[in-house]
Amino acid sequence: MSHPQPDFKLTEDEKALLPTDEEVRDYAEHGWYLSRKLFTDDEIDMLTAASDRFYAGHRDRTLPVRPPRLAYWTPGDGDVQRHHDYVHYEDDRIAAILRKPLIGAVAARLAQAEEIRVFQATMIYKPPRPDEPSNVVPWHFDKHYWATCSSQRMLTAFVPFHDCGDEMGTITMIDGSHRWRETGGRDSATRHFAERDRCELEAMLEENARHNGAEVLKVPMRIPRGHVSFHHCRTYHGSGANVSGWPRRAISLHLQDGANTYVRHELSDGSEVVYNHDVLVRRTADGRPDYADPVFCPTLWAAGPDD
Template identity: 70%
Template sequence: MTTDDTRFPLTAAERELLPTDEEVEFFQEHGWYLSNKLLTDEEVDLLDSAADRFYTGHRDRTLPTRPPRLAYWEPEKGDVHRHNDYIFYEDDTIRSILAKPIIAAVAARISRTSQIRLWNSTLIHKPPRADDTRNIVPWHFDRHYWQTCSSDEMLTAFVPFHDCGEEMGTITMVDGSHRWKEIGGDDSTSRHFADRDRSELDEMLAENAAFNGAEVRKVPVTIPKGHISFHHCRTYHGSGHNVSDRPRRAISLHLQDRTNQWRPYELSTGDLVVYNNDVLVRRDAAGNPDYTDPDFCPVLWEDAR
């Protein structure tokens, strides 16, 4: 396939929204970045209304098979912290907005890559329930769950559907933690935070900080409507209770850089880790999962210059 940057044109106004050199350096040093306003209020409202339709059963398409560790809230689970993976695939309205080239262009610039592909996407609804510990997202970094990926430079865009501050339990970064050297892990680190004890994850954060002689500096990111928070795949992050009077609604848009491809990752049992994408994407020439599959991992930005 022949590509050039005209596949993903930006308007002159959008080019003004790209990170400056200083902001790129900030991301490289701190591991997170708050963008300019990349989505209009109307686009954000469309995301919100599309989420309402999704929660009442609307699907433009459904997954061809159910991956083994799929996060997928359904109404019978009640008013809890909801996660629905593959929302980019299942809903065309959400897909059309999240595929705006400016989002991936920002990701490409701060991560210094010439291509951004989708990795996964999760619709999130955090109800205003200060009494429910399931609303707390414990400290973790995404790279742990992406062990079948060859790249250490993947990143996530966190896209709220409204102004999002501390009261709502906004995403909170451990500043600069993506630059830490990691203590040797074990099989448990490949398990999602929802499958692990919160105190264990708190202890891991403290141990890694001590190992690096680093301060655990927690930065809640206040995100105005239409702005997007980006974080590096090795940046520790989490979120607290939503103590506001409304749900905190957002999408986590996980992104690959150009270099990423499948790699085998063996557990101590001898079993290979299987990420959900591995049962959905096409096979490459060697029979391995192809993380360039255009159905599940489409190119969202590419600059061939």
């Protein structure tokens, strides 16, 4: 799999869509940012059509091996919330839209980074079933599951395919939680939220808030079509039931700054944490998984001399 080298130059109209200095400061304080309209209606229509084709069985390629903790819905799982990791690898049409340099440029402004690469892309389908337990995503932050990443500046772009508000169970942030000092040890939350009791994670959130003398302020992201919600890798977030009568469809595009590398992380029992990439990506000269592998972690944005 190869991609043409992208042109990282933005048009003047695109530059006007970047976060302002004040918005970058707000992101640093609050841990989340709601963008201007970054995708055109045509691009969102193409994403929707490509996802329909994906759900019908189309793949441009499949993963060479199945990672140990892959999120990958199949029809046999039933009418539950669907997650498909590595959609940016398996579907070229989806990848082409997600690789829009403007998305990387916005992330670079927020993260104060010179380069932004894809880390993971997960397509999500939340069916309109108010009582379906899988539709409720409990409180967590993404860095819990990225213990093998050296960076503390990673972030996620949440890209809905439609207007996305409270009734659809939109993504909801815990304001300022990325600045909390976390309680617990190195094992505290490396298991995925789907493998844990929701009440346990709610209690973990409350305990961390108390420990930091902070209020649990929940901020639902009301996202117009074509706009994108960004959040810091340590921002607690979750989502509620979809009571809208329509499926909630989106992609969580997880992003890494160019300085991010693999670091070994051991649990207290001596076992080693393994991220799904670690069985897929190429190796560095010293034998570590290479999180700059362009096949699985392509570059979205690299600043030029004039940026």
